Amino acid sequence: MFGGTAQWGATPFRNRTQKFQDYYRCYPIAMMPGKDRESANYGGKIFLPPSALSKLSMLHISYPMLFQLKSEENDNVTYGGVLEFIAEEGRVYLPQWIIETLDVGPGSLLEISSCDLPLGKFVKFEPQSVDFLDISDPRAVLERSFQNFSTLTVGDVFKFSYNDKTYGMKVLEVKPDLEDKHSVCCVETDIEVDFAPPVGYVDPSTQSDSNYGRAIKTPGTSGSSTPAPMAAAGTMAQSIGYSKLAQQTIKSASKNTFSGGGQKLSGKAVKPEEEASLDEHFKELVGLGSTDTDANPQPLRLPFGQLFFGFPLVPVKPSEDEETQTEEQQQQPHFSGTGQSLRESRKRKERNSSAGAAGGTPKKPTSPEMVVID
Amino acid sequence: MILRFRSKKGTLRAEAQPTDLFDVAFKKLTEDLPDIDPATITLATSPTGKQEPASRLLGKTVQKLGLNHGDMLFVSYTDSAPRAAVEAVTAETAPQMTAAHIRDATKQLPVDDYLEKQDGKIKRQLSALQQRKFGSRGMGEDTLPVDPWDEEYLKEQKIKHMSYHAYVKKLNSQANKKNGGGYIAPLNVSDFGVSKSCTGAHAPWPEGICSRCQPSAITLQSQPFRMVDHVEFAESGMINSFIEPWRQSGTQRIGWMYGHYEPYELVPLGIKAVVEAIYEPAQSGEYDGITITEITQADGQPQPPHIATAEACGLVPLGVIFTDLVDAGNGDGSVICKRHADSYFLSSLEVAFAGAMQARFPNKSRWSPTSEFSSKFVTAVISGNPKGEIDVSCYQVSEQCEAMARADLIEPSINPSVLLVKEATKTRYVPDVFYKKNNEYGRTVLQGANPQLPVDYMLVTLTHGFPQDPRPLFSSGLSSFPVENRELIGVTQSPQALGKALDSGSAGGAVSNFHLLSYIQSMGVLSAEEFQLLAKVATEKKDEDVSRLVASEGWNNLLLIIQ
DSSP, rough: OSSSSSOOOTTTTTTTGGGGGEEEEEEEEOOOOSOHHHHTTTTTTTOHHHHHHHHHHHHHOSSSSEEEETTTTTOEEEEEEEEOSOOOTTEEEOOOHHHHHHOOOOTTTEEEEEEEOOOOOEEEEESSGGGGGOOOOOHHHHHHHHGGOOOTTTTTTEEEEETEEEEEEEEEEEEEEEETTOOOOOOSOOOEEOOOOOOTOOTTTTOOOTTTSOOOOOOOOOOOOSSHHHOTTTTHHHEEEEEHHHHHHHHHSSSSSOOOOOOOSSOOOOOOOOOOHHHHHHHHTTTTTTGSSOOOOBBBBTTTTTOOOOOOOOOOOOSSSSSHHHHHHHHHEEEEEEESSSSSSOOOOOOOOOOTTOOOOOOOOOOOOOOOOO | EEEEEEEESOOOEEEEETSSSHHHHHHHHHOOOSSSSSSGGGSSSSSSSOOHHHHHHHBBBBTTTOTTOOOOOEEOOOOSOOOHHHHHHHHHSSGGGOOOHHHHHHOOOOOOOOHSOOOOOOOOOOHHHHHHHHHHHOOOOTTTTTTTTTTHHHTTTTTEEHHHHHHHHHHHHHHHHSOSSSOOOOOOOOSSOOTTOOOOOSSTTOOOOOTTTTTOOEEOOOOEEOOEEEEEEEETHHHHHHHHHHHHOOOOEEEEEEEEEETTTTTTTEEEEEEEEOOOOOEETTTTTTHHHHHHTTTOOOHHHHHHHHHHTEEEEEEEEEEEEOOEEEESSOOOOSTTTTTOOOOOOHHHHHHHHHHSSSOOOOSSSSEEEEEOEEEEEEEETTTSSSSEEEEOOOOOOOOHHHHEEEEEEESEEEEEEEOOOOSSOOOOOEEEETTTTSSSEEEEOOOEEEEGGEEEEEEEEEEEEEOOOOTTTTTTTTTTGGGGTTOOOOHHHHHHHHHHHHHHHOOOOOHHHHHHHHHOOSSSSHHHHEEEEHOOOHHHHHOOOOOOOHHHHHHHOOO
16 A cells, blocks of 8 residues: 655655655666657656656546656756656656756755646746747647646746747746645646747837737727737748848847857756747837948848738837826836935936827736836 | 952952853842842952843853853942941931931820929019018028029928929039030930941940940939829829728739829829729739739730720829738737838839839820830839838839840849849840949948848839829729729629619719729720710710710620610
8 A cells, every 4th residue: 555665754644655755766768778759858748767657546636647746956846747657767857948947967965745636727828938929820830739747837938839849938827826825737628828928029119910920910999990900920931031131230230240049067957048029129220320230231122012910019208298198107106206315416207208109009017117226 | 269249338249150140149149138239239350340230140150151260349339228327226316216306206195295384493482581681572692582403492391203204304504504506315215225227347246345235334423303203193082992802801902093194282293103993914912912913814815804895984004003012910900011211112023023014104205215105104112101000102113124134234132121132144134233222331332242132222212192182083883893803802893883883873973983883894895985085075075975875885895784
């Protein structure tokens, strides 16, 4: 009835006979002997030793088998399912992103215990790069990759692969959100998904759409003069490969001539530098005179008779009118006010800048400005 | 052995065997002198010797003629036509092509002729004080009538560019006042291509080049004048109807503007383009661009009907108009202002497009050495203004830009406020291009295009407006007949729609719609004269024309089809 190996560290509130708990040293899947298991690296399931299987079968474990993975070094916790019981004894093999999430190195000690997670109802993701927006059918891609996952935990940054490219995805929020777990089971359940703007995506300040053909425009509210929801946002930008042309320009200007990966002795992966957001650099190119940039913009060669309007949007600066400014400021009461300065001479200037084109969409709350003590 | 022929042109060597007929060598000579009639060629053995007509020597062997290896024969001939005239098309020596002749012979638009007759000087209203001082027709310093090109006056009136005729008059007053007898064409047409007809001692481009035929460095400046000053839309509903496809589908739209020109009173010697109709060509619009399939897929297609329709109605192509609208998402119909001083007004792609269109529709001018100067073609953009309202802006591209586009020197870039100067190749000579810029020290310097060029130098802005008292040429109203090429929003032109339109209203009024006329033209049922008559009915609405039309065969065929 009881497992042969020692089971230390169980808390007094849990019945040992009903729960599996053990310690293992964790290793990345890449280090697993045998053939390459790249696809397993992009999943959420781990490899346990066969002894774990025998232990588990003797306990009453509810299916699907879900485990809490807790690092002994730093108390980071995450959750996962199991793929196969073929690991060597005393070892557990984890996908790379779990190792990163737990912030441990190969060979460090993990406490693995079985647990129960509620079925997930809602999850909010944050893609870790704007490349995610290039996927034409994110729903299908995610459904496919989630077959490899059993759990979704808040704070996880899991990686999945699609079309030979890896995409990072951070879990921001799950429902139901249990106090101690912040994780849900995503097996055989319908989950509502929401996306936050990807990391590195700069929202063109007040507007909700970008002119490159990436964001899908939200339908305008009712009103006879607003256009119908556009199924083909920015199609010409895509068909002429505008963003690629722009990236070539930026690459030629960027100082990253020495790019490439690197290796760390600790075994952790070196994160490649995120490509600078397209919008930031490119907006600089638009609107400036020609010679202020180093990069020479690529020519735009379209057949005669084709006109393209999808250049990056430079919002118009509000007029110098005092009235309109104060009006806008009244609409945005957040984070304004005076600050204290140790120097008597300088006054704090109002930092509320460009509210963008007329129409005055209320701005999303921004993070508080840093307080500078002069 | 080798025989030598020395002529005015140079020395030619010809190979021939002693036993060959002389014809062999002679053939080579005639090939070298293609413009010369062989019957006039005479040959002599010494420069001053007796010239024998070549025909006498043909048919004999070289040996028989007593010619040895290396012998020189001196050739003379009479020119059939002066070669200089054949080569030089724009030579000023040729009598038909003098500037003065062009000035007298070129046919301009009626509005141009009308404006030229006026002197354009602006009479100033004298204040009461000035009247007392100078009398009612005072000609003191402050009250002298102002020239239409006077910069101070234009600045005062907030007119950004002087009108074309003011410019011509200014140049004429400077260039031609002293020459009592001679006349120099005041307008200078920029030509940045290599002069093909350079008569220097070199092979024509691209084999050879000299400093006379290569174009000099170009200094871009903003154009001080503009060919058209104002654009007036005959009725404001026209713009509303043009925006309708965007409202319903969210895709952009482009149209050709047709109308006529009239003098514009608010600018001295100004011209306004009065838009009577906007024809929407076959196009594929998207959220962020337009492809004019009428142009891009033009091969093999029949000529689109608007050209013939406009001609029949006495209208000329005035320009192009397109939308660049993005809803601001506020639900109140406001649009994003994309085009403003900090971004761009007309993107480099549109500037290149406008340059090419302007080159297609040149302006006839008496004062230009080539009888054409720049163009009156206008580019209008419907976009958001800084207040978020839908507004129209009208531009033209400068004459220098047209010349650069013709010489294939520039191309658009992905940065809309920058044009790129193309690189020189074997077949394209690219001169240096300079423009003035205020550098970081605040000084105005000449900056070379490296290869970027700011687009602002190429643009000229026009004003636009709507008449207080609209009297459009096409009076049947904008909704009387569906507009062409609007299938994407479910609007189609069909014989049924035509029948419906004809039933409503009186005969003359019912057909007075440009889109209806184009549709009938595209049906091809009416003959050319009948269509001309129909257009006359639509524009002039005279009863006798109506009765003639109704009696015509083509019209009755048309009615049959509609039933």
